[in-house]
Amino acid sequence: MRALTHPRTPSGPRRRARRAARGLSLAASGVLAALVVAGCSSGEDEATIGTGEVTRGDVQQVVDAAGQVQPRASAVLTAPAAGTVATLAVTDGQEVQAGQVLMTLESPSAVQALERARSADAEAARSGSGAGAAVTPKQLAAQQRAAQRDAEARFAQAEAQARAIPDPTAQAAALAAVQSSRTQYELLASQTQALVDQVNAGLGSLDTAVASLGSAQRVQTRAAVAAAQATVDALTVTAPISGRVSLGSSGGGGGSALPAGAEQLLAGSGVSLPGGAGGEAAAAAGAPVLAQGAAVSQGATLVTVIDASTLSLTADVDETDVLQVQPGVEADVMVDAVEGATYHGTVTSVDPTARSGGGGGVTYTVRLSYDGGTGADGAPAATPLPGMSATVSLVVRSVSGVVEVPASAIVRAGSPNGSKDSDSVWVVRDGQAERREVRVGVRGDADVEVAQGLREGETVVTDGAADVSAGQQVP
Numbered sequence: 001m002r003a004l005t006h007p008r009t010p011s012g013p014r015r016r017a018r019r020a021a022r023g024l025s026l027a028a029s030g031v032l033a034a035l036v037v038a039g040c041s042s043g044e045d046e047a048t049i050g051t052g053e054v055t056r057g058d059v060q061q062v063v064d065a066a067g068q069v070q071p072r073a074s075a076v077l078t079a080p081a082a083g084t085v086a087t088l089a090v091t092d093g094q095e096v097q098a099g100q101v102l103m104t105l106e107s108p109s110a111v112q113a114l115e116r117a118r119s120a121d122a123e124a125a126r127s128g129s130g131a132g133a134a135v136t137p138k139q140l141a142a143q144q145r146a147a148q149r150d151a152e153a154r155f156a157q158a159e160a161q162a163r164a165i166p167d168p169t170a171q172a173a174a175l176a177a178v179q180s181s182r183t184q185y186e187l188l189a190s191q192t193q194a195l196v197d198q199v200n201a202g203l204g205s206l207d208t209a210v211a212s213l214g215s216a217q218r219v220q221t222r223a224a225v226a227a228a229q230a231t232v233d234a235l236t237v238t239a240p241i242s243g244r245v246s247l248g249s250s251g252g253g254g255g256s257a258l259p260a261g262a263e264q265l266l267a268g269s270g271v272s273l274p275g276g277a278g279g280e281a282a283a284a285a286g287a288p289v290l291a292q293g294a295a296v297s298q299g300a301t302l303v304t305v306i307d308a309s310t311l312s313l314t315a316d317v318d319e320t321d322v323l324q325v326q327p328g329v330e331a332d333v334m335v336d337a338v339e340g341a342t343y344h345g346t347v348t349s350v351d352p353t354a355r356s357g358g359g360g361g362v363t364y365t366v367r368l369s370y371d372g373g374t375g376a377d378g379a380p381a382a383t384p385l386p387g388m389s390a391t392v393s394l395v396v397r398s399v400s401g402v403v404e405v406p407a408s409a410i411v412r413a414g415s416p417n418g419s420k421d422s423d424s425v426w427v428v429r430d431g432q433a434e435r436r437e438v439r440v441g442v443r444g445d446a447d448v449e450v451a452q453g454l455r456e457g458e459t460v461v462t463d464g465a466a467d468v469s470a471g472q473q474v475p
Contacts, residue, residue: 049464052462053458053459054457054458055403058400059441059442059449060397061398061444064391064392065315065316065317065363065392067314067333069386071386073241075240075304077301079298079299080234080298082298085296090103091247093244097242098239102303104235105237110231114225121225241305242307245304248289248301248303313333315394316363317366319362319363319364320361324396325347325394326347331346333345333392333393335389336389336390337388341373343381345392346371348369349366350364352364402441402449403450406446408465409425409448410465411426411466416466423440426461426468427458432471432473433461433468433469435470439453
């Protein structure tokens with residue numbers, strides 16, 4: 001007596017088998033005893049009328065949704081720069097601990113970038129300490145405007161790239177680093193502008209203004225040195241969490257370089273870009289795993305670390321159903337890869353952010369605990385793997401020992417042959433059909449709770465109710 005609240009349900013042999021199993025269970029338990037099924041007519045066009053006795057039983061209202069098995073945590077590590085795998089300390093599928101070195105990369109481009117950043121910083125230091133007499137007030141003002149434009153472009157580009165990072169933790173770290181550098185630069189730039197204005201008014205020192213501009217410029221050059229050094233340091237790849245490793249493809253993977261400053265800021269935060277953030281295409285199925293000496297491009301996935309010590313479940317619930325789903329709601333789960341097993345879960349939270357679904361509708365992610373399962377033989381079911389697909393049946397309402405009738409006995413309000421304002425049933429009294437309005441409680445797709453209007457033991461039309469008329473003879 002469990003049901004979907006809406007007609008959109010998972011289809012296919014598994015769903016049909018589940019419904020059949022439910023029906024057999026109900027029949028075996030004697031929740032509803034069929035009294036009469038008879039042909040009411042002498043002609044082929046006549047409807048077949050079936051009747052049944054009003055009984056008491058349990059009714060459940062269920063929302064079905066597509067789901068997935070989730071690991072406790074996962075981390076995707078990508079190459080901070082183009083290069084080759086110098087050493088590989090792990091094998092595919094190996095268990096590792098947080099902080100363990102997984103591999104080292106060799107990247108001449110990263111080393112050269114660090115050398116260039118150091119040279120640029122040294123040049124900025126020399127320029128900032130130079131005598132102001134070599135620069136006219138007009139030239140200083142032009143340099144200040146050019147430096148401001150260049151800084152704004154760089155910061156805006158780095159911030160835009162940081163916002164495009166899908167991993168919330170990595171995105172927050174990158175944005176914080178960009179904002180810190182921007183705030184420091186803006187403070188020095190404002191100070192420089194004030195000094196330039198004083199020089200133009202004949203009230204300030206040209207040397208002081210030049211020194212201030214040099215300090216502002218060095219905010220960028222020092223940050224570039226630190227970021228380039230962080231990139232070189234990141235060539236030693238370590239596990240951010242404990243778990244099992246899955247090595248990336250040795251095909252090199254595509255990857256697009258981040259704008260100046262963005263990747264270094266992220267690398268300096270200690271958080272790696274998630275897979276695909278650099279534009280990497282998915283590795284072809286069956287491609288060989290990463291090996292020592294393999295070439296990698298910037299942003300290419302090197303390794304994924306998955307902690308499956310604790311599993312959980314997610315379900316994508318349609319907007320028309322999600323308001324019925326609350327923390328604590330229990331669920332039965334069918335994992336597609338484990339035939340015949342039934343798993344269990346409990347809703348822990350409902351994400352407030354909508355996701356676009358097919359046909360213009362939206363869904364919401366419901367998160368559940370994983371509470372184990374039972375196989376078809378009654379033994380504990382095999383533990384599923386992270387990423388396996390599932391069908392999650394959420395029991396949103398459940399009542400026990402209530403007056404119930406088959407769902408087919410209810411004639412919905414406003415439907416053909418139905419009452420205008422309320423649901424109704426056809427009660428059989430002295431062999432004749434008599435319409436009676438009822439108040440329905442929990443609706444299942446097999447059985448429905450009747451909260452008011454019927455008594456246990458009465459007989460109602462269960463099949464062909466939409467074709468019955470008042471006073472009709474019912475065998």
